[in-house]
Amino acid sequence: MKYEAIIFDQLPMHDTCWSLITGVDDKLYVGVCGEMTGGLSAFLASYDPQTQKIDYHLEVADILGFSPAGGEAPHAKVHYSLVTDKEGILYGATHCTGAPMGDCMWRPWNCWTHPVKHFRASGLFAYDPRKRTVLFTDWLLPHEGTRCMAISNKRRKLYGISYPRNHFFVYHLETHQLSDLGRIGSVNPQCIFLDHEEHAYTTDDYGNIIRCNGDRDELESMDVQIPHASFRNGFHNVPYDVAPAPDGESVYGVTWTFGERLFCYHFKKNKLIDFGKACGEEVDDWFHIINSHVGGLICGPDDLLYFTANLPVAGGKSSPYLVVFNPYNGKREIVGEITYNGKPADHISRAAADFAGNLYFAEVGNRPTKLFKYAGAERKTGVRTIMRYWG
Amino acid sequence: MKNVKPLNLKDRVWPTSPHEYLRFEGEGIKKFLQLRAGYEKSAFVGEGQVQVRRLGASSFVKPIPAGESAITALVRHKNGKIYGGTSGRRAHLFFYDPSPDADVVVDAGVVGENMRITGLVADERIYGAAESGDQGFLFSYSPCEVLMKDIDTTGKGMREIFDSPVEDQMFHSIIDPCHSVGKIEILTRIPEAEGVTGLVIDAQRKIIYGLTSKNGSFFSYSISSKTFSLKGRVDSIREFSRKLAIDSTGTIYGAASCGRIFKYSSDVGRVESTSCVIPSLKGREAYNRVDSWALDEQSGVIYGGTIDGILFEFNPPAGKIRCIGKPIDQMRVRALTVGNDGRVFGVGGEPGKCCHLFVYEPIEHQLRDLGVLLATMETPWYGYEVDCAVTGRDGEVYLGETDRISHLFIYFPPIVRRVPAFNNFS
Numbered sequence: 075m076k077y078e079a080i081i082f083d084q085l086p087m088h089d090t091c092w093s094l095i096t097g098v099d100d101k102l103y104v105g106v107c108g109e110m111t112g113g114l115s116a117f118l119a120s121y122d123p124q125t126q127k128i129d130y131h132l133e134v135a136d137i138l139g140f141s142p143a144g145g146e147a148p149h150a151k152v153h154y155s156l157v158t159d160k161e162g163i164l165y166g167a168t169h170c171t172g173a174p175m176g177d178c179m180w181r182p183w184n185c186w187t188h189p190v191k192h193f194r195a196s197g198l199f200a201y202d203p204r205k206r207t208v209l210f211t212d213w214l215l216p217h218e219g220t221r222c223m224a225i226s227n228k229r230r231k232l233y234g235i236s237y238p239r240n241h242f243f244v245y246h247l248e249t250h251q252l253s254d255l256g257r258i259g260s261v262n263p264q265c266i267f268l269d270h271e272e273h274a275y276t277t278d279d280y281g282n283i284i285r286c287n288g289d290r291d292e293l294e295s296m297d298v299q300i301p302h303a304s305f306r307n308g309f310h311n312v313p314y315d316v317a318p319a320p321d322g323e324s325v326y327g328v329t330w331t332f333g334e335r336l337f338c339y340h341f342k343k344n345k346l347i348d349f350g351k352a353c354g355e356e357v358d359d360w361f362h363i364i365n366s367h368v369g370g371l372i373c374g375p376d377d378l379l380y381f382t383a384n385l386p387v388a389g390g391k392s393s394p395y396l397v398v399f400n401p402y403n404g405k406r407e408i409v410g411e412i413t414y415n416g417k418p419a420d421h422i423s424r425a426a427a428d429f430a431g432n433l434y435f436a437e438v439g440n441r442p443t444k445l446f447k448y449a450g451a452e453r454k455t456g457v458r459t460i461m462r463y464w465g
Numbered sequence: 466m467k468n469v470k471p472l473n474l475k476d477r478v479w480p481t482s483p484h485e486y487l488r489f490e491g492e493g494i495k496k497f498l499q500l501r502a503g504y505e506k507s508a509f510v511g512e513g514q515v516q517v518r519r520l521g522a523s524s525f526v527k528p529i530p531a532g533e534s535a536i537t538a539l540v541r542h543k544n545g546k547i548y549g550g551t552s553g554r555r556a557h558l559f560f561y562d563p564s565p566d567a568d569v570v571v572d573a574g575v576v577g578e579n580m581r582i583t584g585l586v587a588d589e590r591i592y593g594a595a596e597s598g599d600q601g602f603l604f605s606y607s608p609c610e611v612l613m614k615d616i617d618t619t620g621k622g623m624r625e626i627f628d629s630p631v632e633d634q635m636f637h638s639i640i641d642p643c644h645s646v647g648k649i650e651i652l653t654r655i656p657e658a659e660g661v662t663g664l665v666i667d668a669q670r671k672i673i674y675g676l677t678s679k680n681g682s683f684f685s686y687s688i689s690s691k692t693f694s695l696k697g698r699v700d701s702i703r704e705f706s707r708k709l710a711i712d713s714t715g716t717i718y719g720a721a722s723c724g725r726i727f728k729y730s731s732d733v734g735r736v737e738s739t740s741c742v743i744p745s746l747k748g749r750e751a752y753n754r755v756d757s758w759a760l761d762e763q764s765g766v767i768y769g770g771t772i773d774g775i776l777f778e779f780n781p782p783a784g785k786i787r788c789i790g791k792p793i794d795q796m797r798v799r800a801l802t803v804g805n806d807g808r809v810f811g812v813g814g815e816p817g818k819c820c821h822l823f824v825y826e827p828i829e830h831q832l833r834d835l836g837v838l839l840a841t842m843e844t845p846w847y848g849y850e851v852d853c854a855v856t857g858r859d860g861e862v863y864l865g866e867t868d869r870i871s872h873l874f875i876y877f878p879p880i881v882r883r884v885p886a887f888n889n890f891s
Contacts, residue, residue: 084474087482111482117472132469178483179501183508183837186819187794201469208467217818239819239849256531256869260847278870279844293531309845 075396075410080121080434080445084130087111088443091436093156093166093465094424097203100124102426102434103164105134105152106443113142113175116152116168120203121445123428131201134168137208138197142175147185147193154264154424154465155196155223155234162204165232165247168197169219182238186217196220196236198245212250215243221262224464226272229288233266233274242276242284244291255293258284263312267325267464269341281311281329283339283346301348303333303356311335315424317371317379318460319401326371326379326401328352334368334383338401353383353397353406365392370422374398374451375431375459382412382422382435393418396435396448412437412446419446427459509839510822513879517840517848517872520551520559522569522635522644529557529572529871536865536873538593538664539855540585544610546633547855547863548573548591549873550582556595558582558606558649560633561873563857567635570873573646576604583707584664584675592652592673592688596660601677603661603686603693608633608647653686653693663709665717670731674709674717681705683719683729683736699727699736704751710758710767712781718767724753726779726786744788746773757801759809759854768809768825770798776811776825776832790832792823799852804878805860812838812851812864820851822864822876838864838874848874 082088085106093105102121108114115135121128135142135149142148150172157165170193173180177191185191196214201207214220218236225232232245240262244253259279266276274286281300284293302308314334316327324340333356336349352368367384374380379399384392385408396409412419412435420439427433433448483489489497520536521528528534529551538550547561549570556576562569576582580597591606609630618626630645655661660678667674671688681703683696699705704722711717717729724743729736745753754772761768767779768789774796776789792798793813799820800812807827814820822835838848851874853865864874 087479111480113480130472130474133472137467137469175480178486178497179504181505181508183819184504206469208469210466238847257849258531259870260845295531 075448076450077412077446077448079414080128080447082106082119082128082443085117085443086441087114088117089441090151090423090438091443091445092151092153092169092423092438094426094434094436094445095156095158095462095465096426096428097158097164098160098162098461099204100429101203102428102445103156103158103203104436104445105156105166107151107172109150109172112173112177112180113148114150114172115140115142115148116150118152118156118164118166118201121434123430123432131203131206132208134166134197134199137199138168138211140194140197145174145176145190147174147180147191148172149197151219153219153221155220156465157223157225157232157463159225159463160227162202163209164201164203165223165225166199166201167214167220167223167232167234169221169237170196171219182217182219193217193219198232200247210250212245214245214252215241215254222265222465224266224268224274226268226274226288227463228272231288233286235262235266235276237262242286242293244286253291255286255291258293259312261310261312264330265313265316265327265464267313267316267318267327270322275339277312279310279312280308296344298344298346300327300329300337300346301335302329303351303358305358306333315369315371315381316464317373317425318462320373320377320458320460322458322460326373328368328371328381331363331366333357334366336368336399349399349401349404352381353395353408354385365390367392367394367421370425370435372425372427372433373460374427374433375457376452376454377457378451380425380433380448380451382425384421387418391418394420394422409448409450414440414444422446424465426462508837510836510876512835514877515838515840516842516875516877517846517866518561518568518570518843518875519872520557520570521572523843528570529559531870533557534871535852535867535869536871537852537867538582538585539853539863539865540587540591541855541857542587542591542608544608544632545858547857547873548585548587548606549865550576550585550593550595551871552581552867554579556580556582558591558593560646561863562633562635563859563861566637569635571633571635571644571646573606573633574649576649577602581660583660583662583678586664586666586673588666588668588671588688592664592666594661594664594675596662596678599658599660601655601659601661603652603655603673603675604649605652606647606649609645612647652691655684656693656695657682662707663719665709665711667711667715667731670715672731674711674729676705676707676709676719678707679703696729696734697736706755708755708758710760710769712760712767713762713765716781718758718779718781720753720755723750724755724771739784741779741784741786743769743771743786744775744777745771746775749773756798757811759801759803761803761807761809763807768801768803770801770811770813772797774798774813776809789825792825792832793821793834795821800854800864802854802856802862804856804862806881808878810854810862810876810878812854816850819849824878838876840874846872848872
């Protein structure tokens with residue numbers, strides 16, 4: 075497999091790229107994050123496929139007016155909460171779990187009311203990359219990070235999920251008002267996805283699909299559940315990553331560890347199609363989980379679904395492999411292992427595509443932070459590209 | 466709108482990564498890893514056992530839905546079951562049967578829509594206070610144990626007679642799983658256009674007492690005669706706490722403005738002020754409220770928690786109040802109950818934050834923060850919002866969660882180990 079690494083070499087202490095989206099200007103926008111080293115700020119960077127240049131746009135903490143020197147929990151991450159609207163304005167929200175400056179560990183429950191080390195709130199920013207201008211910043215739910223976000227273009231609102239209390243919220247972009255719709259479970263879903271009418275979807279702890287009705291801002295149970303292995307009870311079957319399908323009426327998704335289940339959800343039919351475990355055999359013990367991961371879902375220009383799966387390698391470890399899945403016949407094919415300097419990459423969070431059909435995969439858990447660019451997907455005519463308006 | 470300054474990252478001095486710290490050299494990193502492992506767990510309740518039950522037998526039915534499940538009142542019936550009331554789009558009454566053949570929550574029915582159940586008390590029946598908009602209600606729930614007294618078997622067939630419910634139950638029998646629930650009835654509407662709160666019962670005299678929620682009018686409701694009677698306002702400027710307590714003699718206590726205790730006894734028949742004032746943070750006296758009460762039936766002491774998050778002890782015969790302390794670094798003591806061994810368990814914390822369970826051990830005079838509630842049985846669940854508590858027959862502590870999706874938390878305090886007879890036995 076031929077691919078190239080795109081390195082964010084000016085951020086040497088950062089270790090994760092959680093968010094990756096394609097902008098309307100055909101640039102790849104990335105939230106470069108640092109969670110293992112205390113006191114870092116997330117950065118918004120971009121990669122231009124035309125010029126093949128990296129651009130560091132902004133330091134998120136700085137534009138929020140936050141200084142890590144004060145000892146507060148930093149705005150070190152933009153998790154699956156970087157989105158673009160149709161005009162190309164980027165919206166990002168910060169996430170917690172990075173330690174304060176000089177500290178080595180941090181958890182929200184331990185520091186909720188700590189006068190210094192608390193996390194103030196998820197910081198929201200709106201940024202115009204063409205003018206290099208921050209349009210506004212705001213604070214979301216107090217003391218909580220934003221785990222994932224989606225944007226409704228026509229309703230001008232953001233949907234988000236808070237961490238750790240797992241509240242679903244709606245942020246109205248015109249009025250800057252935040253509506254907390256309440257708690258949806260204990261385990262954060264890692265994705266909110268949208269249908270054609272821009273209603274927002276996610277799940278509860280057991281993979282039961284929940285819809286936020288965009289007209290009423292109300293949470294509704296859809297009475298369908300993402301499948302799981304028969305020996306599991308469905309707990310933790312929350313979506314990890316969801317990609318829009320070329321038909322515009324459905325999405326492909328995968329659940330978060332514990333037997334990563336690949337599925338297709340058709341909005342109008344309210345129907346789930348089970349593709350089984352995303353890659354490899356179902357494993358029924360506990361110890362495989364640390365090496366088990368599927369992410370980076372994206373539909374290629376060949377009408378096939380690409381994703382990465384961490385598969386076992388020598389030494390009891392794992393390495394991410396690029397996998398191509400044909401939803402029409404259910405066949406999976408391993409394209410190749412993703413390595414850097416001869417060593418396995420850690421794991422892949424998200425994927426995006428440029429307008430030419432090249433696929434990009436964001437790595438988390440390694441230095442230097444990087445994307446992997448794969449140019450090997452066949453360009454077929456007549457395959458629709460659906461913009462992704464969620465993180 | 467603000468232009469972003471160009472970043473100069475090349476000259477940036479970055480913080481150091483933990484594994485590169487000098488203090489973590491050699492064995493130091495292992496000590497850090499151990500510290501980190503303990504840190505991860507240290508925020509959560511680490512002694513005793515925490516469990517949750519969904520509000521419905523989840524193997525068979527949907528639990529009480531999100532938005533209707535916030536538990537705002539709990540009471541223990543003498544049959545050992547825990548009865549609970551919820552608030553939200555619809556307010557439900559449920560019971561939890563702790564016996565091993567049941568161990569489930571059963572939804573006994575809907576009391577009303579867009580309603581908050583503000584209090585429950587029990588004698589043979591369950592009595593509840595509820596408010597919906599500007600309207601307050603008292604309602605009753607008759608368990609099957611009560612309803613069976615009126616069952617007329619005349620003219621009924623064998624199967625019909627044999628299926629007659631004689632107790633509230635949920636029985637996981639492999640022969641014939643069955644369940645039965647009683648009947649909810651509205652007793653009376655509160656005459657003034659306001660809600661109702663602070664329910665207590667004098668079970669001997671069969672009288673319910675409560676407060677109207679806006680004006681703080683103290684009222685009684687005679688179960689026998691079904692008469693409702695207003696006894697006057699507890700505070701002339703209508704600053705009062707929404708919770709009441711009753712001691713074993715049937716005297717009722719509450720707090721008026723600035724936390725001054727008032728009392729009502731049926732012998733006197735009117736609300737009287739006392740000289741007792743609940744403790745307050747300095748300067749917050751005017752805002753002070755009693756958030757929760759719990760009677761120690763054995764000692765007669767009444768424990769109270771204030772809106773400032775202070776726990777205190779009220780000794781009615783002595784007319785004394787003693788400040789015990791502030792168990793956590795948040796406002797509010799939202800739930801309080803006395804355990805079978807005299808330990809006091811409570812939940813403090815502000816809505817929208819992260820509640821903590823705490824314990825007061827009267828013998829040791831120890832007040833301890835036990836941490837955030839986290840259960841893995843019956844489902845993994847974090848408890849962030851809790852508004853009521855009651856102690857079960859066997860000393861387990863029930864905590865009513867008040868979130869969009871709510872559960873009944875059950876806390877099993879650790880059993881105190883006997884002092885070993887000899888030092889070499891542990």
